[in-house]
Amino acid sequence: MSDFKQEALRYHAEPRPGKLSIEISTPAETQRDLSLAYSPGVAEPVRAIAENPELAYTYTMKGNLVGVISNGTAILGLGDLGPLASKPVMEGKALLFKRFANIDSIDIEVNTTDVDDFVKTVENIADTFGGINLEDIKAPECFEIERRLIESCNIPVFHDDQHGTAIVTVAGMLNALEIKGKAIEDARMVCLGAGAAAISCSRLLKSAGMKPENILMLDRSGVIHSGRTDLNEYKKEFAVDTDRRTLADALDGADIFLGLSGPDLLSPELLAKMAPQPIVFACSNPDPEIKPEVAKAARPDVIMATGRSDYPNQVNNVLGFPFIFRGALDVRASAINEEMKLAAAHAIRDLAKMPVPEEILAAYGVDKMDFGPEYIIPKPIDARLLNAVAGAVARAAVDTGVARVALPEQYKV
Numbered sequence: 428m429s430d431f432k433q434e435a436l437r438y439h440a441e442p443r444p445g446k447l448s449i450e451i452s453t454p455a456e457t458q459r460d461l462s463l464a465y466s467p468g469v470a471e472p473v474r475a476i477a478e479n480p481e482l483a484y485t486y487t488m489k490g491n492l493v494g495v496i497s498n499g500t501a502i503l504g505l506g507d508l509g510p511l512a513s514k515p516v517m518e519g520k521a522l523l524f525k526r527f528a529n530i531d532s533i534d535i536e537v538n539t540t541d542v543d544d545f546v547k548t549v550e551n552i553a554d555t556f557g558g559i560n561l562e563d564i565k566a567p568e569c570f571e572i573e574r575r576l577i578e579s580c581n582i583p584v585f586h587d588d589q590h591g592t593a594i595v596t597v598a599g600m601l602n603a604l605e606i607k608g609k610a611i612e613d614a615r616m617v618c619l620g621a622g623a624a625a626i627s628c629s630r631l632l633k634s635a636g637m638k639p640e641n642i643l644m645l646d647r648s649g650v651i652h653s654g655r656t657d658l659n660e661y662k663k664e665f666a667v668d669t670d671r672r673t674l675a676d677a678l679d680g681a682d683i684f685l686g687l688s689g690p691d692l693l694s695p696e697l698l699a700k701m702a703p704q705p706i707v708f709a710c711s712n713p714d715p716e717i718k719p720e721v722a723k724a725a726r727p728d729v730i731m732a733t734g735r736s737d738y739p740n741q742v743n744n745v746l747g748f749p750f751i752f753r754g755a756l757d758v759r760a761s762a763i764n765e766e767m768k769l770a771a772a773h774a775i776r777d778l779a780k781m782p783v784p785e786e787i788l789a790a791y792g793v794d795k796m797d798f799g800p801e802y803i804i805p806k807p808i809d810a811r812l813l814n815a816v817a818g819a820v821a822r823a824a825v826d827t828g829v830a831r832v833a834l835p836e837q838y839k840v
């Protein structure tokens with residue numbers, strides 16, 4: 428086993444197993460403290476909430492608590508390895524919520540692949556939380572699960588692999604296209620993968636101006652075209668009239684490769700077929716569709732992003748979900764709508780054009796980071812993301828009427 432793999436296991440095992448702990452936020456030392464925290468004092472908020480459920484936001488941690496909920500059917504790009512094996516990823520998402528947006532969150536792994544069962548389980552516990560982040564649930568089930576939970580829950584329900592990924596991808600893509608000097612309306616994209624992330628990214632790219640006829644999507648059976656009879660309703664949305672059938676056919680002259688599929692599926696020979704200054708977002712985790720060093724050797728003109736922290740241009744939903752939920756929770760939004768998503772994408776995009784603070788350069792061990800092919804998107808540790816993205820989301824929630832409390836001062840511009 429490599430040193431890095433051993434270190435990763437040790438990181439998860441020490442100083443105690445896992446990556447999270449729960450802390451007490453009120454005094455609990457004296458008889459008086461205990462009388463207030465538990466019996467008899469706890470009866471007062473119980474009675475208050477029973478009379479007015481909104482007071483759960485005042486007297487419990489609900490308003491700053493997000494459930495990270497999975498059934499482990501699409502764990503990163505590792506596939507369906509079951510709910511328990513997804514726990515390190517879900518604890519990781521909770522770590523990121525806390526680290527980047529001071530949101531308390533807890534992971535819940537649900538042991539079912541049945542849509543009705545999953546939906547019922549989440550519905551039954553939803554009131555515990557201020558928001559629900561669905562994670563690593565495979566397509567097509569994820570679409571029905573999210574739709575039904577959005578309908579039945581009165582808190583934001585957000586499938587991160589769909590919308591978190593789409594928001595960050597659109598932010599990075601608009602910047603990559605700007606650097607390439609190509610309008611999104613004219614860009615031709617090949618999307619490898621037709622699951623949760625691919626469908627949602629392609630939908631949001633269309634909302635941002637990409638033409639449906641300029642998107643060729645592929646699944647394991649090749650190009651999704653209108654002659655296919657094996658397509659579910661989500662894939663059908665992307666079926667086009669075309670003679671192209673294979674990834675090689677699709678990539679001929681394409682401007683963009685968006686990979687949301689699996690490891691090492693884009694060869695240097697196929698990359699060579701793309702248009703000048705190709706944009707390659709190889710976003711599969713942990714192993715991208717093509718490694719940046721391989722892509723750059725084949726195409727020195729490539730604008731390249733991956734989902735990983737150890738290469739430039741990390742296009743990963745970590746840049747989105749902590750800040751999006753921060754904004755949504757702060758205005759007690761009932762939903763995370765399209766306007767909020769596009770506002771988040773533009774806020775992330777715009778931040779990449781601002782001068783990069785010293786502490787970020789130091790953390791990444793470089794002398795400079797300037798907007799360009801090696802820096803199309805901010806780093807997750809950029810502290811400015813919090814106010815920029817959460818503020819944009821909160822303002823969009825207020826503007827579109829889904830906020831249930833007024834805009835906090837810190838988000839007023």
Ligand SMILES: NC(=O)C1=CN([C@@H]2O[C@H](COP(=O)(O)OP(=O)(O)OC[C@H]3O[C@@H](n4cnc5c(N)ncnc54)[C@H](OP(=O)(O)O)[C@@H]3O)[C@@H](O)[C@H]2O)C=CC1
Pocket residue numbers: 500501502503504505563564565566567587588589592619620621622623624625645646647648686687688689692710711712713733734742743744745
């Ligand atoms: N960077 C980021 O922020 C994110 C990256 N991702 C990555 O995207 C990938 C997909 O995740 P998600 O959408 O949640 O999973 P899903 O299970 O919903 O979708 C997987 C999709 O990939 C396709 N696929 C798998 N292998 C191949 C192959 N050999 N050739 C063509 N298509 C293939 C599947 O095809 P078929 O439909 O035929 O089965 C399916 O459409 C993962 O690698 C994940 O790590 C996901 C979310 C965020």
Ligand SMILES: CC(=O)C(=O)O
Pocket residue numbers: 502503504563587588711712734743744745
């Ligand atoms: C980043 C992420 O959510 C994924 O790869 O599934």
Ligand SMILES: [Mg+2]
Pocket residue numbers: 503562563587588
């Ligand atoms: Mg995921």
